[in-house]
Amino acid sequence: MGRILAIDFGTKRTGIAITDELQIIASGLTTVNTNDLLKFLKDYTKKESVELFLIGEPKQMNNTASESEMHIATFISKLEKEIPNIPITRVDERFTSKIAFQTMIDSGLKKNQRKNKALIDEISATLILQSYLYSKK
Known part of the structure; x- marks a missing residue:
């Protein structure tokens, strides 16, 4: 069984998380400069x-695509050409940045660290x- 790699795409930076080989645990891996993302994924x-x-x-509250979707679609097109043997699944990411920030507060990180x-x-x-792993259960 292979790992699942999650991508929180941004125009400047992209967050990456990965599962263990049994696809039980999700862990943050790194953040990559988006310009280097394809190279990072190919190497990884x-x-x-x-x-x-x-x-x-990313979706708006009315369920329409956000303005960053066109950048993501362009990236996905390149990813499918560069690494065609790994399928791609999309996951609704509404509120993840807000939840991430709250997680940082809850874990006791200082203001400058947040x-x-x-x-x-x-x-x-x-x-x-x-969220994807929970939805599979």
């Missing part, structure tokens, strides 16, 4: 067995992955 999938890419799907947007992106990717 050469070293690790990845069975599925989960990509967050300004770390890269950490918020990584936690958001982990939340996307956790």
Whole structure:
């Protein structure tokens, strides 16, 4: 069984989370400069067995696509060409950034640590992955 890799895509930074090989535990992996994302994913999938890419799907409250969706669609098109053997699933990511920020508060991080947007992106990717794992049960 391969890992599931979740992507919280952003135009500047992208948070990445990964499961263990048994797909039980979701863990934050890293945050990558979005310009380096495809290279990172190609390198990572050469070293690790990845069975599925989960990509967050940002939506407005009225269920329409957010303005960042066109950037994500462009990225997905490139990803499908570069790594065609790994399927892609989209997951609703509404509120993940807010929940990630609240998680940082609840875990006792100081105010200056909570300004770390890269950490918020990584936690958001982990939340996307956790919600997917829960939905599979």
